[in-house]
Amino acid sequence: MSEFKPGEFRITKKAMEKWQLPEGSKVLDMGCGRGDTLNHLKENFGFIGTGLELSLKMIEEGKSLYPELELKYGDMEFLEEYPSHTFDGVLSECAMSVAGIPEEALHEAYCVLKKGGKLFISDLYIKNPTVEFIMEQAQRAKESIDNMKHSHDDSCGDSCEEEHRNRVFEYRADGRFIIKPLIRVLEEIGFEDISWEDCTDELDRYVAEKIMKDGSLDGCRCEGALNPSDSFRTGYFMLTATKPQ
DSSP states (O other): OOSSOTTTTHHHHHHHHHHOOOTTOEEEEETOTTSHHHHHHHHHHOOEEEEEESOHHHHHHHHHHOTTSEEEEOOTTOOTTSOTTOEEEEEEESOGGGOSSHHHHHHHHHHHEEEEEEEEEEEEEESSOOHHHHHHHHHHHHHHHHTOSSOOOTTOOHHHHHHHHTOOBTTEETTEEOHHHHHHHHHHHTOEEEEEEEOHHHHHHHHHHHHHHHSSOTTOTTHHHHSOSSSOOEEEEEEEEEOOO
16 A cells, blocks of 8 residues: 555546546656656556655655656755646646645646646545635635735745745645635636546545554554544545646
C-alpha cells in the first residue's frame, strides 16, 4: 500500500480517460512521492514525466525503484525552473491539500501548462458542508488576509513567509478542500471545462486496509483530516480541468 493514495491507480485511470492526451505527452506530477504514478503513466500511456517532491527520502526511494524517471526536489508553489507552456498535463494526487499556499500551486500549474493543457487533482474534501460553515470560512479567510501587514515579495524574511503559509483559505479547511469555492478559484485563474467526481468509496477502502494492516491511522500524513474535529465527513474527489486554447 502506498503512503497515501486512495484508489491506487483506478482514479488516475479515470482522469486519463478524461485527459485523452497522446503518447509522448509531457506531464508534471506535483508532490510525486516515490514516482509511482509517473511510472504508471510512463508504462501505460507512454507519457514523459517529471516529478517534484519535497521529501528527500521519497525521492531517494523513487530513484532506487525507477532510475529512469526524472524525480526532483522542488515545491509545487515555485515552478520558476519551467518556462510557460512546458507541459501537456499537470497532476497532483493527495498533495495539494497539504500545500502551504495551494492557490500559488494552481497558478503555477496554469502557467506551465500549454494552451489546451490538462489539470488533474485528487484529494480530500469536506462532504456536505453547511452554507453557514462556508460563509464562516470565507469570513475567516478575509480576516486572515486583512491581518497580514504587507504583501509577500522576494525581500520578505522567514517570519513573513510563515505568516503567508498560515493564511486561512475559503476553499480549504483542516487539510480538506471545499469544492464550490475551489472551483471558483480555478475559474478565476482561467481554467475551463472543470469537472469533479466523488471518489469517497476509494477513501473508505484505503482507510479499512490501512487499519487492517497497521491497526490504526497513526502516522498517516492526513490523519487529522481523516479524523476531523468538526462534524463534517471527509470525502475524496477527483477533478479535471483544461487551460483554454
